Amino acid sequence: DQQVKQNSPSLSVQEGRISILNCDYTNSMFDYFLWYKKYPAEGPTFLISISSIKDKNEDGRFTVFLNKSAKHLSLHIVPSQPGDSAVYFCAASAAGGGADGLTFGKGTHLIIQP
Amino acid sequence: DAGITQSPRHKVTETGTPVTLRCHQTENHRYMYWYRQDPGHGLRLIHYSYGVKDTDKGEVSDGYSVSRSKTEDFLLTLESATSSQTSVYFCAISDFQGPYGYTFGSGTRLTVV
Numbered sequence: 531d532q533q534v535k536q537n538s539p540s541l542s543v544q545e546g547r548i549s550i551l552n553c554d555y556t557n558s559m560f561d562y563f564l565w566y567k568k569y570p571a572e573g574p575t576f577l578i579s580i581s582s583i584k585d586k587n588e589d590g591r592f593t594v595f596l597n598k599s600a601k602h603l604s605l606h607i608v609p610s611q612p613g614d615s616a617v618y619f620c621a622a623s624a625a626g627g628g629a630d631g632l633t634f635g636k637g638t639h640l641i642i643q644p
Numbered sequence: 645d646a647g648i649t650q651s652p653r654h655k656v657t658e659t660g661t662p663v664t665l666r667c668h669q670t671e672n673h674r675y676m677y678w679y680r681q682d683p684g685h686g687l688r689l690i691h692y693s694y695g696v697k698d699t700d701k702g703e704v705s706d707g708y709s710v711s712r713s714k715t716e717d718f719l720l721t722l723e724s725a726t727s728s729q730t731s732v733y734f735c736a737i738s739d740f741q742g743p744y745g746y747t748f749g750s751g752t753r754l755t756v757v
Contacts, residue, residue, distance in 0.1 A: 564745065566748075571751075572750055572751070573734050573736075573748030573750050573751055574687070574734070574748045575748070576745030576746065579745065619686060619687060621687075629675055629692075629694060629738075630692065630700065631677055631689040631692050631702055632746065633689075634679075634687040634688070635686055636684060636685060637686050
């Protein structure tokens with residue numbers, strides 16, 4: 531039973547435009563959400579996170595929005611750059627802070643077209 | 645980059661043989677994790693450790709065991725490798741009880757033939 535869902539396996543966006551990656555979750559105990567970025571042959575790298583007490587967190591070109599009632603979060607990248615082409619994983623942790631591990635989605639492959 | 649290294653980076657092994665993957669950190673982080681990444685599945689937790697000699701199972705622990713005899717090393721052992729364990733394995737570390745961005749290693753690509 532998949533608790534974190536990324537329903538778009540891939541997304542193609544033109545350079546300079548906005549990229550919007552979506553993530554849905556089913557476990558109401560999740561209270562902290564993260565996005566990771568992964569290049570081929572490398573480990574995932576932490577990108578941005580958001581606590582359930584917030585509905586928005588911004589870091590430079592990256593903004594994460596959380597809609598708790600809909601159990602939905604999204605990552606906005608604006609403007610999109612060629613180096614943003616990667617696989618993006620949504621992850622979540624339940625109360626306890628994630629010490630017992632994060633639950634990841636399947637990932638979305640973002641392709642930035644020149 | 646954080647001091648976390650995985651070895652080997654690539655390994656091919658035969659079905660039925662035991663295999664041990666190593667994760668070594670120089671950050672003195674308390675928490676360490678083993679994940680596997682497979683197409684269509686994302687990252688799935690195998691085992692994790694919350695201190696020396698303290699480990700627990702994750703979502704996909706069957707066929708795997710772990711050991712942590714010192715803070716810096718977390719070993720993952722496939723007791724009798726099967727083709728279904730062909731995967732990319734990632735180790736991650738965290739310095740306190742919070743999901744404030746685990747740091748991942750570069751991965752080990754394991755092929756079981």
